[in-house]
Amino acid sequence: MKAEEIKILLEENFQEKAFEVVENATPQGIVVPAESLVEVMGFLHANNQLYFDMLSCITGLDNGLEAGTMEVIYSLYSIPNDLHLMIKVMLDREKPVVGSLVELWKTADWQEREVYDMYGIHFNNHPDLRRILMPADWEGFPLRKDYEEQTYYRGMKVKY
Numbered sequence: 001m002k003a004e005e006i007k008i009l010l011e012e013n014f015q016e017k018a019f020e021v022v023e024n025a026t027p028q029g030i031v032v033p034a035e036s037l038v039e040v041m042g043f044l045h046a047n048n049q050l051y052f053d054m055l056s057c058i059t060g061l062d063n064g065l066e067a068g069t070m071e072v073i074y075s076l077y078s079i080p081n082d083l084h085l086m087i088k089v090m091l092d093r094e095k096p097v098v099g100s101l102v103e104l105w106k107t108a109d110w111q112e113r114e115v116y117d118m119y120g121i122h123f124n125n126h127p128d129l130r131r132i133l134m135p136a137d138w139e140g141f142p143l144r145k146d147y148e149e150q151t152y153y154r155g156m157k158v159k160y
Helices: 003-013 034-046 108-119
Strands: 020-022 029-031 054-062 069-078 083-092 097-099 122-124
Touching (some): 003 029
Antiparallel strands (some): 054 069
């Protein structure tokens, strides 16, 4: 099944939502409104034609201060249907918030924590959203484009 066909299926089931196919993407991708993410992902997981039973990866992306947006990109796979799909949501960079998918895929737990830790993107309803890679008292989010590394951390010089 191609992304355009999945988009049509989504539009039939979420009539008041706008979806967009991501051109020239591998795997094929669809942009989903952030406020509909959890509901749409639940549909993609439960629908027998699709049955995306595996959340392979969650990636964050900072588009920079000029764009004022951040993205969360989800890589889905359907084992029985051998389908790959990328789902992307666009977020306001000043307040990057999206719903958690831990209730659908347990693997989202640590993956969302990694995105939070590196980009500062908040996942509503996450059961334990805290740093996973950086120390709990680290300042800032290292993969943001405007990140400035601390000079010292606990008395140790950070840059060498």
